[in-house]
Amino acid sequence: MTQTTFKGRPAIPGSAEGSAEVSHIGFNTCATYVDVLISGSDSGVCQDHDNKDLYGHDLAGKIVCIPQTIGSSSAATLFMIIMEKNIQPKAMLFANHIDSLAACGILMGVNWLDKTIVTVDMLGDDFLDAVKTGDTVKVSEDGTIEIQAAS
Amino acid sequence: MSKNQLGGQIGTDPNFTQTTHTGHSKAGAKHTDAQPKMKLTPEEQDIYDGKKGDLLQKAMKTVVAYGELFGSEKLVDLGGAPHMAVSWGSDGVEPLLKIYKQLSDGGLKTYAPFTADPKPMDPVNLPVTDQEQAAVDKIYNRMDELADLNKKLGMRNQNDWSCACYLPEMGNTPKRGDYLSWSESSAINYVNSAIGARTNRNSMGIDMLSNIIGKAPLFGLLTDEGRQAVWLIEVKTTKLPHPEMIGSAIGMKVMEDVSYIVGMDRFKSDIDAGYLKDMGAATASNGAVGLYHMDGVTPEAIDKGRDLLNKGYQTYVIDDAELDNIYKSYPDLWDDPHGTPQRVFLGCPHMTVDQMTYWGKRIVDALEKAGKTKVAIPTFMFGSIYIKDAFEKQNPDVAKKLKGYGVAIPVNCPMMWCSTPVEMNERVATNSNKTRVYSKARFFFDDALTELIVTGKLPAGVA
Numbered sequence A: 001m002t003q004t005t006f007k008g009r010p011a012i013p014g015s016a017e018g019s020a021e022v023s024h025i026g027f028n029t030c031a032t033y034v035d036v037l038i039s040g041s042d043s044g045v046c047q048d049h050d051n052k053d054l055y056g057h058d059l060a061g062k063i064v065c066i067p068q069t070i071g072s073s074s075a076a077t078l079f080m081i082i083m084e085k086n087i088q089p090k091a092m093l094f095a096n097h098i099d100s101l102a103a104c105g106i107l108m109g110v111n112w113l114d115k116t117i118v119t120v121d122m123l124g125d126d127f128l129d130a131v132k133t134g135d136t137v138k139v140s141e142d143g144t145i146e147i148q149a150a151s
Numbered sequence B: 001m002s003k004n005q006l007g008g009q010i011g012t013d014p015n016f017t018q019t020t021h022t023g024h025s026k027a028g029a030k031h032t033d034a035q036p037k038m039k040l041t042p043e044e045q046d047i048y049d050g051k052k053g054d055l056l057q058k059a060m061k062t063v064v065a066y067g068e069l070f071g072s073e074k075l076v077d078l079g080g081a082p083h084m085a086v087s088w089g090s091d092g093v094e095p096l097l098k099i100y101k102q103l104s105d106g107g108l109k110t111y112a113p114f115t116a117d118p119k120p121m122d123p124v125n126l127p128v129t130d131q132e133q134a135a136v137d138k139i140y141n142r143m144d145e146l147a148d149l150n151k152k153l154g155m156r157n158q159n160d161w162s163c164a165c166y167l168p169e170m171g172n173t174p175k176r177g178d179y180l181s182w183s184e185s186s187a188i189n190y191v192n193s194a195i196g197a198r199t200n201r202n203s204m205g206i207d208m209l210s211n212i213i214g215k216a217p218l219f220g221l222l223t224d225e226g227r228q229a230v231w232l233i234e235v236k237t238t239k240l241p242h243p244e245m246i247g248s249a250i251g252m253k254v255m256e257d258v259s260y261i262v263g264m265d266r267f268k269s270d271i272d273a274g275y276l277k278d279m280g281a282a283t284a285s286n287g288a289v290g291l292y293h294m295d296g297v298t299p300e301a302i303d304k305g306r307d308l309l310n311k312g313y314q315t316y317v318i319d320d321a322e323l324d325n326i327y328k329s330y331p332d333l334w335d336d337p338h339g340t341p342q343r344v345f346l347g348c349p350h351m352t353v354d355q356m357t358y359w360g361k362r363i364v365d366a367l368e369k370a371g372k373t374k375v376a377i378p379t380f381m382f383g384s385i386y387i388k389d390a391f392e393k394q395n396p397d398v399a400k401k402l403k404g405y406g407v408a409i410p411v412n413c414p415m416m417w418c419s420t421p422v423e424m425n426e427r428v429a430t431n432s433n434k435t436r437v438y439s440k441a442r443f444f445f446d447d448a449l450t451e452l453i454v455t456g457k458l459p460a461g462v463a
Helices: A035-040 A075-084 A100-112 A125-130 B042-048 B054-069 B093-107 B128-141 B145-155 B185-195 B205-213 B243-252 B266-268 B273-284 B299-308 B320-329 B355-368 B385-394 B396-405 B414-419 B431-436 B446-456
Strands: A003-007 A011-012 A016-020 A061-064 A091-094 A118-120 A137-141 A146-147 B075-077 B215-217 B229-235 B259-262 B292-294 B310-318 B343-346 B379-380 B427-428
Touching: A003 A125, A003 B215, A003 B385, A011 B185, A016 B379, A035 A075, A061 A125, A061 A137, A091 A100, A091 A137, A091 B205, A100 B054, A100 B093, A137 B446, B042 B054, B054 B075, B054 B093, B054 B205, B093 B145, B093 B205, B093 B243, B093 B259, B185 B273, B229 B292, B243 B259, B243 B273, B243 B310, B243 B320, B259 B299, B259 B310, B273 B292, B273 B355, B273 B431, B292 B299, B299 B310, B299 B379, B310 B320, B310 B431, B343 B414, B343 B446, B355 B379, B355 B385, B355 B396, B355 B446, B385 B396, B414 B427, B427 B431, B427 B446
Parallel strands: A016 A061, A061 A091, A091 A118, B229 B259, B229 B310, B259 B292, B343 B379, B343 B427
Antiparallel strands: A003 A146, A011 A118, A016 A137, A137 A146, B075 B215
16 A cells, blocks of 8 residues: 655645545536535535546545536535535545635635535645545645555 | 536536636645735734624634635725625525524624625516416525515615616715625626726625625735736727627636736727626626726726736737637527527626617617517516616606517516526527526627517527
């Protein structure tokens, strides 16, 4: 087993460990949770069928690794909804600078709903090259990411 | 996920662009870059420390944390008055309504009376079938709750739902240099560019909290450096470009970056508030543009000229062929791509009085020339109540004829109407790129729409 380490900015600091779910394209929050938005679903399964990496994967409690989020500004509200329903990822790791939609949604959830998604950004493109879905990822308070390859 | 297929998704920027959505690119940012902490004034620190109550403390902590994520070192006092994008009450915005209720129960209000985006439906001027209305009522089942909360939180009055809040008739017009914390991409774009006020592109939630504490984090489009252009747009068209086309082209190219547009001062006498509104809305819907400067036209460009261009800027040339390509790139998302249009929607963002007058006279003239006394297809011109009143006062004869010919003036949001699940499969023809981007509606130029209104059919070669 190999272990790789990356360092980013702890945007929403915290510790987390879990299984990685990796998207190499922008994470479309609304498309991912479209059933939560439209039909009030309690599922954290990704519904974005344009996202071949994550479609059909249950993201609840996972370490979601993405370039950044994209799509509708209602994404901020959706972060609040999935946090309230406790179907949010355990952590979200951004290769790029966090975008305002994710920043607003997650901060609102943290400060107003007493829920959290540990968030680290600016990990760089190399991070997404290194991490694979199914790897074990450990996130530390200081933004250090340790990746333990699944095989 | 394809564009416009979210089954009722409501909000802005469906183009899935990878931007910060603040109107200030952070491409290339590294975690090793300096991460400044906010320096608060004693008064702000007291709020932060909870000396003015738990709710204000939470609001302040959220705004400060948000600002620090984008490199802000201080807060600035807001001027003018707020504008909010949230205008639909549904279960989808439940957490937001919950937070609004906490703020309202705590007796908090925005620093000045605010306006809000138009509601999704107008049952009086744009009625639907009873069956559809029942379905719509289920979707927007919390409209009254939102309206009530808005009133308690400081909404100016119950007529103040319009995305073009900055028009004089609406009266929420900031002054140049005012710091704002607005949401609604087209309004942000207009007040930044055409007026020279300063607001970032704020998301739902952070807008209300900033406006409750009356302060916003200083970064991005609030700063002089954030308002510098990194793109030079050279317009070389043979005539005044259609605002929707040039806006669309710029948005697709620069995404969220600030641009400096040259070559438009040739047409200065034809560039009015309506033009800048529509062009800007297209830049903000096909991209995530919060600010552009237009040489010889917009206030900061008039004062500073090309000094607004950063060194190392990129150049994008727009000519007739480029705009033609943009138009041809628009997809036809109607279920029946060659089906006959069912409605004509004019005005998104909400029309100005001049635009309503232009379309009103155009429709009346075309119908009378054709010897018709009724429009051949349901036709709607969207504007705020204030714009509608001003138009009717200034053009009583045209307004009376329009009503008789079957043209209605709804006050709701055409884009949201088109993306509401029970209506989203209607074949809507529009003059708005924004409505096109956010729904399955198709964009057409004025001549084609006029023929459609008179005959019920699109001209040959256009359909």
